[in-house]
């Protein structure tokens with residue numbers, strides 16, 4: 001393979017890259033390099049490639065490095081000849097990228113909450129801040145449920161795969177959230193898309 005992806009099996013942002021690679025038939029082009037990292041224990045190899053110390057980062061054949069996940073997905077979507085997963089132009093492009101951004105916002109909030117509860121010493125936790133992150137997730141889910149079900153079902157592109165990875169991450173880190181009880185449309189949609197080979201192949205370990 002010609003490219004190297006800094007990778008962790010539980011990172012939902014990495015999963016977006018894996019899903020796009022699978023959906024576009026490019027999985028064989030990328031070697032995975034395991035990285036274990038948190039904001040308080042950075043990975044030296046990752047930091048060398050991405051000063052932000054975050055994954056995913058993708059090293060190309062010429063040694064240059066791309067990050068973050070949005071840039072990597074944009075790049076990889078231009079490296080195959082099938083139907084693009086990011087609309088190349090027009091209002092569809094901005095709409096689908098905005099929905100993908102909202103899915104990423106769910107992930108940003110959920111990853112920050114994970115650090116707050118898993119890394120931060122209990123006596124230093126800040127409940128209002130956690131509640132604020134949870135509200136972002138709830139508002140985004142409600143918006144997807146109320147306004148976007150038809151759009152999501154139309155095709156499995158950048159917007160749909162980003163939300164699918166976000167819902168998968170909520171199942172992993174917030175199993176008690178019970179989002180399916182409040183968002184039946186999303187639950188039905190996710191039941192279907194989570195069975196796609198790309199989603200099954202990239203499932204995080206339990």
Ligand code: GSH
Nearest residue numbers: 011013038039054055056068069070
């Ligand atoms: N906006 C970034 C993207 O879309 O790639 C977010 C990536 C991100 O937050 N990655 C997490 C990470 O590397 C792992 S899921 N965290 C380490 C840190 O924040 O130092």
